[in-house]
Amino acid sequence: MPDTATPRLGRRLPRALRGRDSVIVSALLLVAVVACVAVPNFFSDLTVNFLLIDAVPVLLMAMPLAFIIITGEIDLSIASIAGLSAATMGVLWANLHLPVPLIVLLCALVGVACGALNGFLITVVGLPSLAVTIGTLALFRGLALVVIGDRAVADFPPDLTAFATSTVPGTQFPLFMLLALVVVTVFGIVLHLTPYGRGLFALGYSTEAAGFVGIRVGRAKFGLYVVSGLVCSLVGTFWVLRYSTAQSDSVEGLELTVVAAVLLGGVSIFGGSGGIVGVVAGVLLIRTVTYALQLAGLPDTALTIVTGGLLVVSVVAPTVSARISAALARRRGRRPDVGVATA
Numbered sequence: 001m002p003d004t005a006t007p008r009l010g011r012r013l014p015r016a017l018r019g020r021d022s023v024i025v026s027a028l029l030l031v032a033v034v035a036c037v038a039v040p041n042f043f044s045d046l047t048v049n050f051l052l053i054d055a056v057p058v059l060l061m062a063m064p065l066a067f068i069i070i071t072g073e074i075d076l077s078i079a080s081i082a083g084l085s086a087a088t089m090g091v092l093w094a095n096l097h098l099p100v101p102l103i104v105l106l107c108a109l110v111g112v113a114c115g116a117l118n119g120f121l122i123t124v125v126g127l128p129s130l131a132v133t134i135g136t137l138a139l140f141r142g143l144a145l146v147v148i149g150d151r152a153v154a155d156f157p158p159d160l161t162a163f164a165t166s167t168v169p170g171t172q173f174p175l176f177m178l179l180a181l182v183v184v185t186v187f188g189i190v191l192h193l194t195p196y197g198r199g200l201f202a203l204g205y206s207t208e209a210a211g212f213v214g215i216r217v218g219r220a221k222f223g224l225y226v227v228s229g230l231v232c233s234l235v236g237t238f239w240v241l242r243y244s245t246a247q248s249d250s251v252e253g254l255e256l257t258v259v260a261a262v263l264l265g266g267v268s269i270f271g272g273s274g275g276i277v278g279v280v281a282g283v284l285l286i287r288t289v290t291y292a293l294q295l296a297g298l299p300d301t302a303l304t305i306v307t308g309g310l311l312v313v314s315v316v317a318p319t320v321s322a323r324i325s326a327a328l329a330r331r332r333g334r335r336p337d338v339g340v341a342t343a
Helices: 005-017 020-038 045-070 078-096 100-124 129-148 158-164 175-193 195-205 207-212 217-243 254-264 276-295 300-334 338-342
Strands: none
Touching: 020 276, 045 078, 045 175, 045 195, 045 217, 045 254, 045 276, 078 100, 078 129, 078 217, 078 254, 100 129, 100 217, 158 217, 175 195, 175 276, 195 207, 195 217, 207 217, 254 276, 254 300, 276 300
């Protein structure tokens, strides 16, 4: 009996290797190898620690944002929600001296309220998500300035900063990155292994079709914005704990990096496609590039240019790839069959 497993695997393997997730993972490995060779002091335990702990906020905010973009929407207010939560934490600590667990809970409620406002304006009022979240980006950042003013609260206990920057015993692997990977695993299971996750892809393909098959479009999108607000608020509290300071411009500008990482990781800006593995690789790729450039001595302006360039590439590359694939398919379709030509 002929063995059909090997040929079948041979047909499937090239398609898997051409997947967007595999391309991003390969690019991440290539960039890491080049950085280890070309950038002094990049290949060290300390580099792993700083690179991964810098990736924690981006990785956490990228998870709900990936879900939102898969449904065909966008959220540009994520960093502002985190900044407002950070400012709230600073005021609650400096003025009321509340216990830190209670402060974290109250900041989480602030994030949920911000996400609910975004979801209400988008799903109930019917406004475009791009316009809404650009407006709330400025609104939440302005509220952070109102809440804490132009001061910085920096009298947090050193034990909190030590906990936020702690590592797994015996390694330089950040403890909070381990917790972030647990969150990533949960999001990955929900997206790829549950009917709810499949429904999100359907929303991205066609809102009308998703409604016809029984998906409650408004409720699904509203829930995603609430979850996004919750996760962003936790990022804001982590930011305060790590740097032991809270001010109105905390987490400012990080939304560009998060959007670039999600799109670079294979989530289509038009919705309907994407995967968690690619998003994680996209986050680590951007952080690896920026950290290597920092070690090489490039200024912050150059890092912003690199991030913007990666964002442009992540948007343009899928379109160009799709057009090339379509052109090759049309060319193969016009190619005469060899057996017919020989006969």
